[in-house]
Amino acid sequence: MKAFGIFDEEDEAPAVDLGKAEEATPSEESDKQGLVEHAVSIPASSLLLFRKGRQRYAVDVQYVKEVHGGLNVQKLPLTSPYFSGVVIVNGAVVVVAADEIIYSQVDRQNNTQSVSNDETFIIFEIGSDHLAIKTNEASQVINVDEVSIRALDASREGSSRTFSGITQFLGESVLILDVLSLVHALKS
Amino acid sequence: MTKKALDMKVLLVDDEPELLNTMKMCLDDFNVLTAGSAEEALEVLKHEEPFLIVCDLKMNGMSGIEFCAKLRENQVNVPFVILTGAADRDIAIKGLRVGLSDLLDKPMQFETLLSTVQKHYDLAIKEKQRYIEESRALLLTFIEEARDLMIDFEPSILALEEHPDDKAGIDRFFRKLHTVKGSAASVQGGEKLSKLAHAMENILTLLKEGRYTITPQLVTHFLECNDLIGRYVDALEDGHSPPDLSEAIVVLEQLLQNPASKTPHPVNAQISKAKGNLESTPLEDDGVLVSAEKLDRFMDIAGTLVAFKNGFDGFVRYVAQGGQINLASLENMNRTIMKISDNVQSQIIDVRKVSLAKTFTKFPRVVRQAAAELSKQIRLDIVGQELAVDKTIAKALGASLIHAVRNSCDHGIERPDVRKAFGKPTQGLIQITAIQIGKTISIIIKDDGAGLNRERIVAKAIERGLLDKSKADKLSDEDAYELLFLPGFSTAEKVSSLSGRGVGMDVIKTTAINLGGTAKLTSSTGVGMTLSISIPILTTVMVEKSLLVESKDILIAIPLTSVSEIKPLKLSELTLIQGRWTIDFRGATVDVVDYRDVLENQATCVGKSSSSDGSLIVFISHRSRLLGLIVDNVLDQFEAVIRPFDSIIGGVKGFIGTALMPSNELAFVLSAEDVINRSDKSTGSPKEIERVS
Numbered sequence: 001m002k003a004f005g006i007f008d009e010e011d012e013a014p015a016v017d018l019g020k021a022e023e024a025t026p027s028e029e030s031d032k033q034g035l036v037e038h039a040v041s042i043p044a045s046s047l048l049l050f051r052k053g054r055q056r057y058a059v060d061v062q063y064v065k066e067v068h069g070g071l072n073v074q075k076l077p078l079t080s081p082y083f084s085g086v087v088i089v090n091g092a093v094v095v096v097a098a099d100e101i102i103y104s105q106v107d108r109q110n111n112t113q114s115v116s117n118d119e120t121f122i123i124f125e126i127g128s129d130h131l132a133i134k135t136n137e138a139s140q141v142i143n144v145d146e147v148s149i150r151a152l153d154a155s156r157e158g159s160s161r162t163f164s165g166i167t168q169f170l171g172e173s174v175l176i177l178d179v180l181s182l183v184h185a186l187k188s
Numbered sequence: 189m190t191k192k193a194l195d196m197k198v199l200l201v202d203d204e205p206e207l208l209n210t211m212k213m214c215l216d217d218f219n220v221l222t223a224g225s226a227e228e229a230l231e232v233l234k235h236e237e238p239f240l241i242v243c244d245l246k247m248n249g250m251s252g253i254e255f256c257a258k259l260r261e262n263q264v265n266v267p268f269v270i271l272t273g274a275a276d277r278d279i280a281i282k283g284l285r286v287g288l289s290d291l292l293d294k295p296m297q298f299e300t301l302l303s304t305v306q307k308h309y310d311l312a313i314k315e316k317q318r319y320i321e322e323s324r325a326l327l328l329t330f331i332e333e334a335r336d337l338m339i340d341f342e343p344s345i346l347a348l349e350e351h352p353d354d355k356a357g358i359d360r361f362f363r364k365l366h367t368v369k370g371s372a373a374s375v376q377g378g379e380k381l382s383k384l385a386h387a388m389e390n391i392l393t394l395l396k397e398g399r400y401t402i403t404p405q406l407v408t409h410f411l412e413c414n415d416l417i418g419r420y421v422d423a424l425e426d427g428h429s430p431p432d433l434s435e436a437i438v439v440l441e442q443l444l445q446n447p448a449s450k451t452p453h454p455v456n457a458q459i460s461k462a463k464g465n466l467e468s469t470p471l472e473d474d475g476v477l478v479s480a481e482k483l484d485r486f487m488d489i490a491g492t493l494v495a496f497k498n499g500f501d502g503f504v505r506y507v508a509q510g511g512q513i514n515l516a517s518l519e520n521m522n523r524t525i526m527k528i529s530d531n532v533q534s535q536i537i538d539v540r541k542v543s544l545a546k547t548f549t550k551f552p553r554v555v556r557q558a559a560a561e562l563s564k565q566i567r568l569d570i571v572g573q574e575l576a577v578d579k580t581i582a583k584a585l586g587a588s589l590i591h592a593v594r595n596s597c598d599h600g601i602e603r604p605d606v607r608k609a610f611g612k613p614t615q616g617l618i619q620i621t622a623i624q625i626g627k628t629i630s631i632i633i634k635d636d637g638a639g640l641n642r643e644r645i646v647a648k649a650i651e652r653g654l655l656d657k658s659k660a661d662k663l664s665d666e667d668a669y670e671l672l673f674l675p676g677f678s679t680a681e682k683v684s685s686l687s688g689r690g691v692g693m694d695v696i697k698t699t700a701i702n703l704g705g706t707a708k709l710t711s712s713t714g715v716g717m718t719l720s721i722s723i724p725i726l727t728t729v730m731v732e733k734s735l736l737v738e739s740k741d742i743l744i745a746i747p748l749t750s751v752s753e754i755k756p757l758k759l760s761e762l763t764l765i766q767g768r769w770t771i772d773f774r775g776a777t778v779d780v781v782d783y784r785d786v787l788e789n790q791a792t793c794v795g796k797s798s799s800s801d802g803s804l805i806v807f808i809s810h811r812s813r814l815l816g817l818i819v820d821n822v823l824d825q826f827e828a829v830i831r832p833f834d835s836i837i838g839g840v841k842g843f844i845g846t847a848l849m850p851s852n853e854l855a856f857v858l859s860a861e862d863v864i865n866r867s868d869k870s871t872g873s874p875k876e877i878e879r880v881s
């Protein structure tokens with residue numbers, strides 16, 4: 001995972017209450033209502049940062065198997081709200097989770113304002129299951145300071161299902177994707 | 189690991205305490221036992237088994253040589269080293285005849301003592317390892333043999349009840365039990381198992397002689413004993429503490445003394461206990477038993493492959509040295525490798541097959557227990573258990589069908605008085621049939637009970653908000669019964685130990701779907717219920733010669749076994765009948781559909797999008813049913829290596845898996861059976877029809 005690049009500790013911005021931030025970015029603004037005061041404990045020691053549109057996200061690196069660019073998403077024989085198709089990674093067929101099941105409607109609207117047209121796939125390995133998500137960039141790994149991660153409240157429509165918390169990185173809010181919940185949502 | 193950590197001890201014997209103490213200090217690395225005389229040493233040896241005895245020659249009382257001779261007389265063969273001064277060396281040498289291992293000179297050279305003890309320690313360790321390996325090998329042989337023999341134990345026990353006069357059957361059971369008993373006695377830790385088998389044998393002996401009457405209590409206890417034997421064998425294999433057999437042996441002894449007496453536990457309690465054991469049987473991957481004959485066939489293939497490899501290697505060298513490439517040779521090599529590949533594939537499929545008999549073994553007992561618990565009379569008939577299926581299927585079916593059997597016992601079969609009132613035989617019947625039709629395995633579980641109560645199912649679905657009241661009347665029986673497969677859905681008023689939680693049918697359906705198959709319920713009130721499960725033969729990796737077609741930008745592989753014919757789509761040949769487009773094909777009227785419309789339950793709109801001229805109809809068939817599938821293009825024929833969908837995506841309606849093309853594109857492998865079934869059920873309204881001229 002170090003290939004993604006480890007950030008120096010001094011690069012990490014201290015966790016702040018977004019409600020007190022002087023200048024919030026548009027995505028931060030949208031996150032304000034989703035914040036509560038409770039810290040979230042996640043077992044990860046490192047997070048892979050990725051970007052979807054203008055929003056930064058992160059995911060526990062222990063589930064990340066590979067990061068790939070230039071994969072061709074092939075359609076499934078049926079339209080599915082859960083999967084946007086499949087990709088072939090090293091000869092294996094991996095399903096790609098649809099944005100609709102990962103991100104809330106608000107996030108998806110923000111995500112359309114992409115800073116990059118590149119498609120980068122994060123391939124997760126969860127036990128014997130494999131799953132891919134589509135991002136615009138995934139290149140950095142940061143160490144986790146657990147107290148900096150805060151819970152999302154239920155009012156944050158849709159997100160609480162697949163995101164376990166929110167943190168700060170270089171002044172930007174970063175939503176933490178909960179891979180296990182995502183897999184559970186897809187399977188159920 | 190230090191030498192002291194192992195239970196390996198050296199016994200030092202000398203009547204001079206100072207020397208004894210010095211030797212002990214010298215051997216500080218070892219576990220040391222000491223004795224001041226041969227007599228004392230003999231006492232120590234009653235409790236200890238040292239790997240070496242180091243003993244002074246001259247001692248008060250028994251001498252070292254006399255001590256050694258006594259040990260050898262008593263078949264104690266521990267290596268024995270004598271300490272002797274130069275004056276007595278001749279005596280000591282003569283003593284070698286009684287079985288001394290070594291002589292150590294006095295005055296004592298401690299380095300020599302240390303190296304001698306170390307030498308014997310190393311030898312003892314090697315011997316111990318050899319013993320452990322031999323014991324383990326013996327144990328594994330016993331476990332394999334016992335498991336093989338035990339397959340028949342449960343059916344044999346149940347047969348005692350059904351055919352108490354079948355002396356030949358009792359004899360067969362006795363012989364197998366006797367073999368297990370004998371083998372158990374010969375392995376470490378197997379003595380108690382042997383005693384249990386012996387106690388069972390005692391009763392079987394009386395049964396054979398007609399001096400004992402079989403009772404339900406005896407059968408139940410024998411079943412419990414069988415469970416205990418299984419768990420004991422498992423524990424021996426895993427190196428865990430085996431279960432306590434003493435209580436079971438006491439019960440057998442009581443039963444032996446007084447055949448008419450009750451067992452110490454009420455029958456129902458014993459049934460519950462036995463059932464608990466059944467339910468907790470883990471679904472471990474216990475591998476596949478491969479016969480030597482099948483392995484020989486693999487050896488043959490390996491030989492052919494090596495021969496081919498050698499030939500190919502020579503060919504490559506020949507070409508590398510400027511030799512001409514001969515097309516005929518290449519074609520010949522291609523044919524050979526294809527033949528080897530086919531052979532490997534078919535042999536692997538064969539090896540993975542196991543008989544369903546093992547899967548069905550537990551059902552007679554389940555039915556017996558349920559019948560006893562519910563005060564019902566139920567007979568179980570199993571047909572086709574000799575059918576060999578892929579191990580994955582056998583295992584999954586074993587775990588899920590038990591729910592269907594229990595449901596039939598609990599909800600299907602009526603109590604004897606109720607059956608009598610309806611003019612039925614008091615004994616109900618559950619029939620399990622396993623058959624293979626083409627590349628599909630069908631498991632049919634049928635009972636002659638009360639059948640499903642459609643009204644109650646629908647009412648429950650409405651009550652739970654699963655069904656709109658206005659749609660309830662229009663629901664077909666099949667769709668109403670389908671509700672029973674929903675997770676947590678049950679019409680049972682109360683949960684019993686057998687069923688009623690609404691889990692079992694869900695498990696059955698999920699298992700069938702996960703195996704790429706289907707599960708369906710049919711019923712007739714008062715006559716009985718039938719559960720039909722269809723599973724395609726292989727669900728791991730299979731190779732299927734397939735037709736590659738393109739439809740709506742998706743590549744679809746249709747197994748050639750399902751393809752009847754391909755013809756161009758001519759709109760003029762199509763007729764709209766009751767909202768479905770049809771075509772005359774070989775004298776029959778066949779529906780013509782687009783796969784996606786079928787799977788999304790919509791009527792196919794011929795003339796728009798995909799269904800334009802230039803398209804083709806691929807006629808697919810399953811059993812005797814046909815369906816015309818509209819495709820944009822037929823691309824190729826190829827050998828599809830089919831992989832099932834992974835657990836995240838689960839099943840994709842109408843498809844059994846994926847096949848990766850050499851171009852790295854993905855084709856979805858169509859299930860003709862599923863598409864035809866769905867097409868039959870399709871209720872979509874016809875869309876506006878636009879014919880293309």
